[in-house]
Amino acid sequence: MKPGKLAEQDRGEALIVALDFATPEEARRMIATLGESVSFYKIGMELAYGGGLPLARDLIDAGKKLFLDLKLHDIPTTVEKACANVARLGAAFLTVHAYPQTMAAAVRGASSSGLRILGVTVMTSYDDDDLTEAGYAFGVSELVALRARQARLAGVDGLILSARELEATRREVGPDFLLVTPGIRPEGAPAGDQKRTMTPREAIGAGADYLVVGRPITGAADPRAAAEAILADIAAAQGRAIVI
Numbered sequence: 001m002k003p004g005k006l007a008e009q010d011r012g013e014a015l016i017v018a019l020d021f022a023t024p025e026e027a028r029r030m031i032a033t034l035g036e037s038v039s040f041y042k043i044g045m046e047l048a049y050g051g052g053l054p055l056a057r058d059l060i061d062a063g064k065k066l067f068l069d070l071k072l073h074d075i076p077t078t079v080e081k082a083c084a085n086v087a088r089l090g091a092a093f094l095t096v097h098a099y100p101q102t103m104a105a106a107v108r109g110a111s112s113s114g115l116r117i118l119g120v121t122v123m124t125s126y127d128d129d130d131l132t133e134a135g136y137a138f139g140v141s142e143l144v145a146l147r148a149r150q151a152r153l154a155g156v157d158g159l160i161l162s163a164r165e166l167e168a169t170r171r172e173v174g175p176d177f178l179l180v181t182p183g184i185r186p187e188g189a190p191a192g193d194q195k196r197t198m199t200p201r202e203a204i205g206a207g208a209d210y211l212v213v214g215r216p217i218t219g220a221a222d223p224r225a226a227a228e229a230i231l232a233d234i235a236a237a238q239g240r241a242i243v244i
């Protein structure tokens with residue numbers, strides 16, 4: 001059974017920390033450093049291919065929520081079976097690329113499990129010129145809008161998009177769809193390879209359900225303080241007192 005979008009529950013978990021590390025040992029050190037301040041983690045390709053998938057089970061057993069950012073895209077049968085296997089790991093979220101066949105297959109694979117499928121619309125490292133170079137006839141906002149419509153039809157649970165497309169996308173998909181935004185940069189933080197960025201406060205204000213943050217926390221001199229500052233920004237944008 002998939003949990004509903006419980007605003008009260010989700011608020012305290014709106015920060016998802018990206019564990020982009022080469023080895024599980026480095027990731028475990030970061031989790032220990034962040035301690036109780038962070039309750040939701042993301043394992044992406046770097047850590048998964050570096051032997052980090054067993055960490056998924058450990059995090060879930062420790063009471064943390066887990067997002068597997070594997071960005072699946074393959075023929076429908078393969079995607080469906082891969083999603084069924086991921087569902088057995090107990091992760092909360094899994095990404096697939098937001099192509100209609102892929103999303104529909106993922107929904108079938110995750111059915112009758114609590115795994116929520118998120119479609120990746122347009123990578124936050126892309127701008128309009130990058131899409132033109134890659135052969136697309138659409139700019140970012142048009143392609144995100146198209147994929148949002150297709151995601152609704154396919155029956156996925158939500159989308160990965162940049163915070164800049166949140167307001168238009170929310171109008172398209174309605175209040176219950178999960179909108180999850182990477183490309184988050186606190187004021188003054190280097191953008192790195194991200195091209196479509198927003199601050200935590202702006203992103204929550206624009207309607208994000210979850211913020212994915214990696215380097216601004218994991219690369220900070222004091223990662224726990226960086227995470228707590230972002231949690232405070234989220235709480236301020238949601239108009240509630242912070243409890244850490």
Ligand SMILES: O=c1ccn([C@@H]2O[C@H](COP(=O)(O)O)[C@@H](O)[C@H]2O)c(=O)[nH]1
Pocket residue numbers: 018020044069120122123124125160161182183184192194212213214215216
């Ligand atoms: O469009 C996307 C989809 C996924 N990501 C992932 O989010 C984090 C962002 O990390 P930062 O260090 O905060 O830039 C990373 O794991 C990406 O793989 C994304 O950035 N954009």
